[in-house]
Amino acid sequence: MNRPRVLVTGASGFIGGAVLPLLGAAGAHVRVLAHRHPVAPEPYTEIVDGDLADPASLRGIARDVDAVLHLASYIGKDEERCVAVNVEGTRHLVAEAERAGVTRFVQLSTAAVYGNGPFRELREGDAEPRPVSATSRSRLHGERFVLGAGGAVLRPYLVYGTGDRWVMPALLRVLRALRSGLPECGTALLSLTEVGSLAASLAHVTVSTPPRRATGVFHACPDRPVSLRELVVAAHRHLGFPLVGGGQSFEAAQAELVRAGCDGHLLDLFGVDHWFDATRLATVGGHAPGTGISAGLAAHSAWYRAQLL
Structure with a gap:
């Protein structure tokens, strides 16, 4: 059996x-397409500049x-860079x-392209x-080239x-700011994916057989x-x-975040339902259920504690 050959962008991320x-x-x-960040060579890798x-x-x-596995994206507020990398880069x-x-x-994209919730x-x-940021708008635009090609x-x-340099650090900032309690007693339902489970899904969809089995979103x-x-x-x-205990209205919690110098938009991410059904991924065998949040955080606790605390 021939070894599958895969081109990967964003391998250092x-x-x-x-x-x-x-x-x-x-x-x-x-x-591996390497640009600014070097990737350590492995026996199964070939490094190319681009x-x-x-x-x-x-x-x-x-x-x-x-196969091509496109993981690279620019995440930031520079709209020209968003277009150059996430739109035009994907197109090319x-x-x-x-x-x-x-x-x-x-392609790896993000459910942030749907915009603010609630989603249940x-x-x-x-x-x-309905993306609300330059990053999400450009990533959605880039998706269209991938979907158009099947x-x-x-x-x-x-x-x-x-x-993870963003999700749990952002949660820590929110918890340090919310001294009066979580919004609506913390009932918002969130889809949180452990990185190993996501990696397993991406690898499966990329190298499983038959070819082109998985198409669409x-x-x-x-x-x-x-x-x-x-x-x-x-x-x-x-x-x-x-x-953080207690409970307060969403609006009061958002105001408290702003007073503490945090971006009030963070509460839209954590304090509003963002629950996405993944049944479709299971139909192509790419769904990796992973572990519960407690076991997932425990598995990565040493890294988080070293980085954040």
């Missing part, structure tokens, strides 16, 4: 670092590969894949995306685990949501985060 070993374990030969914002550097990059990468005859293209058991296609787009919501989320209260209790137990 939070998600990429978890996916790469799984592709190697599956017997794949991995061509920049998604420079179409000329991508010429021929997909030659002789069976898809064009190179099509030019090389690649029949499988998998949302299935793919049940809501029109590829697969995976949308997790909040992803946590070793390497898939929510890459666990079977059950986690309430904000459950998340806070687990973060307190395993990571030493403040245990």
Whole structure:
């Protein structure tokens, strides 16, 4: 049996670092697109230089590969950079894949493209995306090139685990600011995906057989949501985060965040239902249920404590 050859972008990132070993374990030969951040060479990797914002550097990059796994994206407020990387970069990468005859293209996107909630058991296609940030708008635009080529787009919501520089640090800022209690007693239901589970889903969809089995949009989320209260209790137990009790209105909590110098939008992420149904991903065998939030945070507690506390 021939080893699958996979081109991977974003291999040095939070998600990429978890996916790469799984592709190697599956017997794949991995061509890594390296730009600003070096990737440690492994026996199964081939490192090539390129920049998604420079179409000329991508010429021929997909030659002789069976699949493309597109994990790279720019996350920030620079709209020109968002367009250059997330939109035009994806467009040029898809064009190179099509030019090389690649029949499988998998992209990591985000459920943030739906915009602010509440979302409860949302299935793919049940809501029109309404992104509220430059990053989300550009990532949604980039998805269209992948979907137009018959590829697969995976949308997790909040992803946590070793390497997470955003989700749990943001929660810690919120808890330190909310001295009067969680909004609405912490009943918001959230889809939180552990990085290892997401990596397993991405690897499976990329190298499983038959080719092009997975097409369209898939929510890459666990079977059950986690309430904000459950998340806070687990973060307190395993990571030493403040245990915030009580309860106040959403509006009062948001005002308290702002007074403390935090971005009030953080409460839209943690204090409003964002529960995404992942049944469709299970139909192609790509759903990795993972572990509960308590076991998940426990598994990554040493890294979080070293980084945050």
